[in-house]
Amino acid sequence: MKRPRGTRDFLPGEMRKRRWAESVLRDTAERWGYGEVATPTFEEEELFVRRSGEAIVEELYSFEDKGGRRLALRPEFTAPVMRLFSQEMSRSAKPVKIYYFGNAFRYERPQSGRYREFWQFGTEIIGADTPEAAAESVALASTLVRKVGVEDAVLRVGHVGILRGMVSALGLSPGEEREVFRAVDKGDLETMERLCGGTDAGDVLVGLVGRDKMSMEDWRDIGGGLLDEKTVSYFSYLEDVLSLLPALGVRSWKLDPGIARGLDYYTGVVFEIDAPRLGAEKQVCGGGEYELGSLFGTSQVRGVGFALGFDRLLLASAVPEGVVQHGILDVFIAYIGEKGRLAAFEMATTLRENGYRVDIDLLGRNISKALKYASSRGARYVAILGEREVERGVATLRDMQSGEQREISLSSDELKNVLDMPR
RNA sequence: GCCGGGGUGGUGUAGCCUGGUAGCAUCAGGGACUGUGGAUCCCUUAGCCCGAGCUCAAACCUCGGCCCCGGCCCCA
Missing domain, CATH: 3.30.930.10 (Bira Bifunctional Protein; Domain 2)
Structure with a gap:
């Protein structure tokens, strides 16, 4: 197909x-x-x-x-x-x-x-x-x-x-006039010359169309008399x-x-x-x-x-x-384990409700592959949720440009502004 | 409708002249690496635009078609 x-x-x-x-x-x-x-x-x-x-x-x-x-x-x-x-x-x-x-x-x-x-x-x-x-x-x-x-x-x-x-x-027949218009529109000087060269009016027209630069005065002076x-x-x-x-x-x-x-x-x-x-x-x-x-x-x-x-x-x-570069993702969420998975989807929902562009791992990848994928998608941040984080109610947030990491709270109030980026 | 250049894995290409095992790179999926990216190594998926002809044998030669690129014509 x-x-x-x-x-x-x-x-x-x-x-x-x-x-x-x-x-x-x-x-x-x-x-x-x-x-x-x-x-x-x-x-x-x-x-x-x-x-x-x-x-x-x-x-x-x-x-x-x-x-x-x-x-x-x-x-x-x-x-x-x-x-x-x-x-x-x-x-x-x-x-x-x-x-x-x-x-x-x-x-x-x-x-x-x-x-x-x-x-x-x-x-x-x-x-x-x-x-x-x-x-x-x-x-x-x-x-x-x-x-x-x-x-x-x-x-x-x-x-x-x-x-x-x-x-x-120019005093031409209607048919000839059509031809002249067509030639003029195309800037086809040869055809114009053939159709109406030789007459005063014809030469003026050819001269005008052939001109590269022209002022209003020139145009009036050259063409106006006829x-x-x-x-x-x-x-x-x-x-x-x-x-x-x-x-x-x-x-x-x-x-x-x-x-x-x-x-x-x-x-x-x-x-x-x-x-x-x-x-x-x-x-x-x-x-x-x-x-x-x-x-x-x-x-x-x-x-x-x-x-x-x-x-x-x-x-x-x-x-x-900026139009092309502006990544389509603010945050990509990667997780480990059953507990991490639930917390991750909850986090995605909260962030989306707050206007962020959020994607989440759908293939059950390990952290290494998930990071690579997030990178190729142009995500600004990756949030990582594993047992370690979930137990303490936090996520690890990695800045994909600098590689710096910090922990953020998973409470919905905190998530509203914690990413300090324009939405 | 006309002239010219092209069509090889998803992408970019080599091979075509001089017919005989389709190569490379990249991307994608998986693994090495038990929780930290763009590296490295290994594995996997995947291709000669379509049809006819010549031939023992066609990506390769011939013809037709389709499509792409550039130009002409046209351009409401």
Whole structure:
């Protein structure tokens, strides 16, 4: 029996890291005023098709249930969360700020940082179309990535409204425009050159996407002349968003005119975060401003949000030593003889009731082996209970780091604090 | 779907080219040590990804499949 392709088992050490990262994400989102939501692991297939088009059926884990319904394991959370919003929260006070964490499934070729079952964390601010909301979303994403220990993250910010304005200034057919968008998103300069090089607008676009460093002024100067009034107004909007970032704790970002984010429903500011050390699958976050009332028949609903690739985040993260090292056991109890055994189990119960993490010998090992086992488990203390101790109502407590030993009383009052360690 | 590199006890590896007894390390369990850990020694459990072919004989050669790793495509 093997694990299905593209899935993983997680052992205790790995789970400790994952739970740590998860709690960092959760706690931070709560602190920023977001409430958690959860949606079903599977939905009607139609929900995902409507959001993303027929093409995604290829990548869905879909099936028919016994009632003949077409269902699919969720490949992402945006559509389910929007469904939840429009069905359950559309009359809630605006803006609605929610976050989610869970597993999602895509039938794809696994590779580094890409699995068939993966985890995502994300947030949405729904019912807000202001620079303030956009800035908060960008800043929260950036903060989260940093807080889980990704040191070298690069935040890139762009605006699809400006990009669309530039592409439509090229005067291409809709089909050609699609191709250009795709090339822009990939940073494929050769294809761009082929599609729209030679014209003024085309050269400008190629120049912008190819640029490594750029200021807002450059962007305006280079691209602004060719654009209509509405598109030009996006520059000030974007500037406004960016001006709020430092106050929200964001130290640095790169302007990237070429972020297209694939989907049609993005309307304004868009952003991505990369962890360069991850190689081909380096994007750990993507998000932006969107409009998707049309999908669910709601009247115009605008919002801004992002999704974090939890597994990639962990690959890129330097999880603090303490998280990994922090042993899972405060005390291991070893005993000798029938009397020792009873006293040992009683001691374990008392210590556990007082909040300590306690394990006890279950294999009837001798002291030597029990100590070795406790050591390999990373226990801080070993309590030894033999005839000698039980007769006098004490246990021998051995500090596994220093090797020092002392006797402690077995009375429950004494046991409460005798280990003088944080619980 | 495409290209490349791989799959040998639980883990890490040698053996493969040049077919013929699968070796080492580590971990785990037990013992030497009658109540004090990571040492030493001994013992034990346990392996050639799956299938077909060539051959007297396949971990080894050939073909197909599965899975892993890196990349392409895709990335809602």
